[in-house]
Amino acid sequence: MKTRRLIALVLMSTLLAVLLLAGCGQAPAASTAPDSEKGTAQSTPVSTEASTGSAAKPGAGATKAAVLLGGTREDYGFNYACANFGKQLQETLGIEVIIKENVSDTSDAEGVIEELITQGCGIVVATQFGFLDATINVAGRHPDVAFYYMGNTDKNHDNFSVINGQQWDPWYLCGVLGGFVSEGGNIGFVASMPVPDVMIAINSFQLGAQSINPDAETHVVFTGAWDDAGLATTAANQLIGSGCDTIAQFQDTPKPIIDLCEREGISVFGCNSDVMELAPDVWISSMVCDWDGYMQPIKEAIDGNYECVFLQGSFSENLAKIARTGTRVTEEMNEHIGAIIEQMRADAFHVFEGPVYNQRGEVMFEEGYQPSSAEINTIDWFVKGVIGNVN
Amino acid sequence: MDNLTTILSCTIAAGTPMVYSICGDLVGQRTGIISLSMEGSMLCGACVGFGVAVYTQSLLLVILASAAAGAFIGLIQAYLSIDRKANMLASAFVLNFLATGLTAFFGISLLGEKLLGFNVIKIPLLSEIPILGKSLFSQDALTYIAFLLPVGIHLVLYKTRLGAVIRSAGESPEVTLAYGYNPRKIRYGAVLFAGAMAGIGGAQMSVFFTRNWANEMINGRGFIGSSMVALCAWRPLRSYMAAYLFGLAQSLQVFFQIKAVPISPYVTMMFPYLITLVALAITSMSKRPGMPETLKIVSEEMTDPIKKIKERKLLRR
Numbered sequence: 001m002k003t004r005r006l007i008a009l010v011l012m013s014t015l016l017a018v019l020l021l022a023g024c025g026q027a028p029a030a031s032t033a034p035d036s037e038k039g040t041a042q043s044t045p046v047s048t049e050a051s052t053g054s055a056a057k058p059g060a061g062a063t064k065a066a067v068l069l070g071g072t073r074e075d076y077g078f079n080y081a082c083a084n085f086g087k088q089l090q091e092t093l094g095i096e097v098i099i100k101e102n103v104s105d106t107s108d109a110e111g112v113i114e115e116l117i118t119q120g121c122g123i124v125v126a127t128q129f130g131f132l133d134a135t136i137n138v139a140g141r142h143p144d145v146a147f148y149y150m151g152n153t154d155k156n157h158d159n160f161s162v163i164n165g166q167q168w169d170p171w172y173l174c175g176v177l178g179g180f181v182s183e184g185g186n187i188g189f190v191a192s193m194p195v196p197d198v199m200i201a202i203n204s205f206q207l208g209a210q211s212i213n214p215d216a217e218t219h220v221v222f223t224g225a226w227d228d229a230g231l232a233t234t235a236a237n238q239l240i241g242s243g244c245d246t247i248a249q250f251q252d253t254p255k256p257i258i259d260l261c262e263r264e265g266i267s268v269f270g271c272n273s274d275v276m277e278l279a280p281d282v283w284i285s286s287m288v289c290d291w292d293g294y295m296q297p298i299k300e301a302i303d304g305n306y307e308c309v310f311l312q313g314s315f316s317e318n319l320a321k322i323a324r325t326g327t328r329v330t331e332e333m334n335e336h337i338g339a340i341i342e343q344m345r346a347d348a349f350h351v352f353e354g355p356v357y358n359q360r361g362e363v364m365f366e367e368g369y370q371p372s373s374a375e376i377n378t379i380d381w382f383v384k385g386v387i388g389n390v391n
Numbered sequence: 392m393d394n395l396t397t398i399l400s401c402t403i404a405a406g407t408p409m410v411y412s413i414c415g416d417l418v419g420q421r422t423g424i425i426s427l428s429m430e431g432s433m434l435c436g437a438c439v440g441f442g443v444a445v446y447t448q449s450l451l452l453v454i455l456a457s458a459a460a461g462a463f464i465g466l467i468q469a470y471l472s473i474d475r476k477a478n479m480l481a482s483a484f485v486l487n488f489l490a491t492g493l494t495a496f497f498g499i500s501l502l503g504e505k506l507l508g509f510n511v512i513k514i515p516l517l518s519e520i521p522i523l524g525k526s527l528f529s530q531d532a533l534t535y536i537a538f539l540l541p542v543g544i545h546l547v548l549y550k551t552r553l554g555a556v557i558r559s560a561g562e563s564p565e566v567t568l569a570y571g572y573n574p575r576k577i578r579y580g581a582v583l584f585a586g587a588m589a590g591i592g593g594a595q596m597s598v599f600f601t602r603n604w605a606n607e608m609i610n611g612r613g614f615i616g617s618s619m620v621a622l623c624a625w626r627p628l629r630s631y632m633a634a635y636l637f638g639l640a641q642s643l644q645v646f647f648q649i650k651a652v653p654i655s656p657y658v659t660m661m662f663p664y665l666i667t668l669v670a671l672a673i674t675s676m677s678k679r680p681g682m683p684e685t686l687k688i689v690s691e692e693m694t695d696p697i698k699k700i701k702e703r704k705l706l707r708r
Contacts, residue, residue, distance in 0.1 A: 072495065072606055074502035102495065102606075194656055221648045224660030229601040229608045230408075234401045235645045241397035242649050256603040259505065278505075387651050 059146025062122025105130025175208020406638025415588025440594025461590020
């Protein structure tokens with residue numbers, strides 16, 4: 001009995017191995033070039049293609065770049081915006097850009113990046129926070145490839161650069177617009193998870209709203225999911241039912257809420273992407289990344305002058321901006337935020353400059369105090385006027 | 392008053408897709424096959440249903456197409472678990488990944504579509520009742536069908552010959568055979584039905600509830616539906632309770648936050664799952680479990696493997 005099973009096991013594993021080998025053999029044959037050449041190209045990637053220009057600088061002379069997305073490019077949210085980044089990269093720098101969608105943020109991402117490098121990508125841009133470890137690991141193995149990471153981290157080193165658009169300025173401006181357009185001063189915020197980026201968004205939004213309407217309140221609901229259309233719909237419906245006349249959101253896919261608000265005639269904000277065309281009548285605006293600021297360092301890398309950068313900022317660094325404003329936003333409102341943007345560019349305006357109070361009215365930042373980025377990133381409390389719990 | 396209406400409406404909206412998946416899988420489990428692939432069936436139904444809704448605007452076609460899409464996953468599940476005797480749970484998981492991939496691929500063009508029509512149907516007079524009127528009788532077509540579905544399945548299962556045959560396939564297939572029916576065919580039919588129902592439930596979610604197609608939008612509702620069958624003790628009428636309990640939990644998850652009830656959002660976010668787990672724990676302690684006999688074999692192997700191994704060793708001696 002035992003021996004028969006053993007034989008069966010051996011036979012099965014042999015079959016599996018044969019199948020796997022056959023699969024591997026076919027894949028390269030289908031793409032390009034003779035098999036033998038492909039084999040050698042795989043073992044010594046990029047060095048042949050990417051770094052033909054100068055000696056050892058990462059990304060020098062790259063003709064291909066890869067942009068890794070955590071979801072589909074058609075989500076009308078962050079990935080949609082990142083796909084546009086890919087297009088802009090292709091148009092401004094004249095290199096071929098491979099946009100890789102639906103990359104899982106597990107260690108699988110390492111394999112995907114390796115594959116892209118094998119295909120000749122000398123520049124790799126990782127857009128999702130979850131790609132951090134995978135990107136750092138691969139960067140260590142490929143010193144000739146330039147890696148750019150969009151998440152919020154200070155782990156930049158060697159060929160691993162961080163370019164991170166800070167969101168509080170544009171979110172503050174969204175809040176200003178929210179304060180203008182919300183007649184009742186009750187704004188609903190459909191948030192996803194209580195993580196730093198979302199906390200910053202909610203707090204800056206409320207600070208902006210109360211700069212226009214001191215009684216404005218932001219009612220926060222966490223759905224506990226980045227992307228659950230059902231829960232987002234339930235949350236938005238209940239917020240509208242409880243009297244909110246404006247809805248802001250931090251969701252990966254903002255479209256369900258935008259559609260819902262269009263049907264209900266409620267003013268709505270997008271998230272991370274400029275998709276005014278979905279519902280121009282109710283669309284107010286959105287915070288978006290400004291890809292202009294991302295181009296220069298990548299261009300320098302291609303020219304052979306790579307520098308490990310750690311870029312953070314918003315308007316003054318051209319890393320973040322505000323989307324087009326919809327038909328409900330009047331000329332005066334646009335002028336008002338235009339004036340604030342000018343101050344932000346001149347570094348004369350700081351969203352979290354004291355006095356900033358928490359929900360209970362206690363002073364968190366004293367009058368005139370300007371918290372550092374690190375301090376802002378670790379805020380785990382809500383500012384005054386936010387209705388909701390976080391702890 | 393207003394709060395109550397909103398909570399109730401949201402409970403109905405969030406719970407209705409679950410009614411379909413629970414009722415479907417209940418029939419399947421009655422014949423002895425657990426379809427954890429309900430998740431995949433719902434996803435396919437949601438994607439195909441939304442596509443058909445956008446391009447044809449016909450409710451009938453939406454129902455037929457989403458049922459067919461759900462049943463397609465059901466068919467593979469049936470083939471694997473009935474004919475190939477593959478592990479039901481393992482094959483279902485793989486099927487769910489298949490469905491995720493298929494819908495992500497074929498659903499790309501649907502991501503930006505805006506749905507027209509498919510509005511609520513107000514039932515005259517009844518929709519005027521305060522609180523209940525707006526939440527119960529001002530709903531979409533698939534929600535009204537969901538209101539009737541458990542009763543329909545109850546009647547079929549307990550009052551018709553077909554129902555007796557379905558139940559016998561799960562209790563003792565020998566009897567089914569003795570009566571001149573082929574338990575294999577009955578099981579196939581039941582698993583296909585389960586898939587079809589899940590497909591329609593998915594369509595309810597994409598076409599009527601969220602009016603959008605998004606990748607992986609089912610987000611575990613199929614799994615929960617499948618596990619809720621046990622919570623219903625395999626009785627169709629209890630699916631109202633199970634489905635709308637889940638809906639209520641989702642609704643309260645939001646409501647508590649809006650009212651700034653001092654509970655951590657980490658706890659409120661767990662509500663739907665916490666309540667399901669607690670309810671499951673309570674009902675599985677019940678003295679009169681309604682688990683079909685053939686399922687007991689599967690279940691015991693999973694929950695009490697040591698006992699099973701000991702039994703086998705005893706037999707071998």
